[in-house]
């Protein structure tokens with residue numbers, strides 16, 4: 198099973214970076230978790246958010262957030278529209294399902310035929 202986090206949104210914010218005090222480099226990055234197996238692909242409702250600074254290349258962890266950053270994060274979370282969680286089966290799964298049903302049908306009709 199492979200899980201991956203795919204960036205769904207990057208929001209530049211104009212707050213001051215708590216590390217380098219620059220106000221041009223901060224951005225919030227939202228990532229959504231995807232799961233892929235041999236048989237299906239799934240979009241989960243797990244979403245991570247990271248704040249990074251392009252100027253000093255630092256990840257700003259929640260302990261370092263100022264009140265202003267927290268306010269912006271709370272607002273952005275409200276307007277974020279993630280992909281709806283969903284799962285879809287791969288072709289291989291449909292083929293297996295179809296051949297299983299077909300096999301059952303053949304066996305059932307054979308049984309019925311033999312009893313007549």
Ligand SMILES: [Zn+2]
Nearest residue numbers: 214217250253
């Ligand atoms: Zn910085």
